[in-house]
Amino acid sequence: MNFRFRLFFDKAFKIAVTILSISVIVPLILILFHIVSKGVSSINLHFLIRDQNLSESGGSGILNSIVGTFLLITIASVFSVPLGIIAGLFLVEVKSKFVEFVRILVDVLHGIPSIVIGIVTYLLIVKPFGGFSAISGGIALGLMMFPLVVKSAEESLRLVPYSLREASFALGANYVKTIFRVVLPTCIKGIIVGTLIGISRIAGETAPLLFTAFGNPYFNINPFKPVNALPLVIFNYAMSPYEEWHRIAWGASLVLVGIIFLLNMTTKIAGKKWEVQF
């Protein structure tokens, strides 16, 4: 091709790519701007320390949902983190054909839609035990978090150099002691960072909670009763016809995005600081 043509195409390509990139940034910035500008005006102390409580007096806050979100996250972590670490250890420690099979299934589980996980949890837990509960919501979120914990545990475990184990063996420690006293302590920070990433991914999930945690306008920390969560408030209030409720939904959106943003910053800073290094 002619030299000039090639230079022309190069320029044209660069311009096209730049224009497309900039035009994609615009809606993204717009979304952030809208969430912040709409959200800030609805947040005040009242909003953060009162419950939703549909009665006229003393209502329209989101404290119950903030507490509910943290309750659900705690339940999800209790279920998924220990099991995820064991599964991560399995992927790294065991040598067999079964391992690759499990790894693929865990990756695939990560891609299963959240609404499907909601149905499964409903059929498995809500229906047989007769009612919506925070526990079932927590389990649904735990199922979503599990593959992320396994992946991060596996990656952190792989970073531990073999020489460290050999040193432990040389001192006469057996295999189990080596794992619990040497390998896991060296990479526990990496696993914590991975868990935080998992939490930031599930904190905003709505679909698995629709038929599990269900929602509850009153303050509740009993895991066997339904609870509300920030994403549920946003969904229910956004779909309502009332202006006042939309305002609450914007406030809840900003709080939720703020929590997720803080979690992401923490994992970024912790991830840099706590990198497994030798």
Next chain:
Amino acid sequence: MRQDNLFNLALYFGGFVAAMIIVIMFGILFKGSVLSIKNFGIHFFFGEKWNPPMEKFGLLPFAVGTILTSIFALSLSLPFAISLAVSLGIYCSRGIVSNILSYLSDLLAGIPSVVYGFWGLFFLVPIVRNLEIKLGIMPFGVGIFTASIILAIMIIPYMSSMIVELIKMVPRELVEAGYSLGATSFDVVRKIVFPYIKSGVISGIILAFGRAFGETMAVTMVIGNVNSVPKSIFSPANTMASIIANEFPEASSGLYLSSIVYIGLWLFVITFIVNLLGNLIIRKFRAGENEF
């Protein structure tokens, strides 16, 4: 040694549980949909009607809705995602601009689906409604078109960060060899970078498709919830995920519930296959990468 054996047993138990989760999910969904499978058989796929009071249930409206939204969203996001990836991976791979952009795209990837839906409902729907008035069609505002745009906006950061990572895996020597032979950046991108990461990009597209296919909340909020086969790209419709989110809580009769679970089963099977395919391709790409 007994301790070691016990520990090994625990490890195998962990691996077994991890593998069983997905098998159990399939089993539960299948068991839940038996009633509907028996009742409708093959006709479920071609049924155009979804009428709970009449106990008539068909998948077709939602299958069409899902396929239209996810494919439209994917083709809409593809040029933007690739451009963003090329800008971030090749034109400004370091420096302030790149840092700001990658922080921004991380931030956006963290925004929950429900918030995207909420934003779409209040900012995108009026814009689309105006557009529809100008085009002279029924100004619903909500519908497949709106849902696809929201989905595309959600997919772009995910897809472009995946492609940037792939671009960074291209060996520097190859790129520099290209430049030293007098290739322009365009030539390098077209003839060296993309051929090298082709299979990775394909798997990225497949995985993004899987996400768009199963995305629930944002779509549910802006698609309009109409249970008939969509006539055009602007008509309100329902996807397989959004019909579940909308009607699962009110499914009273056994057959109604079972039919919704059946839709869930298909959603599960399709996303399972799509993710399996995407993951296998990226695995093969990574293995080839190690050999290079």
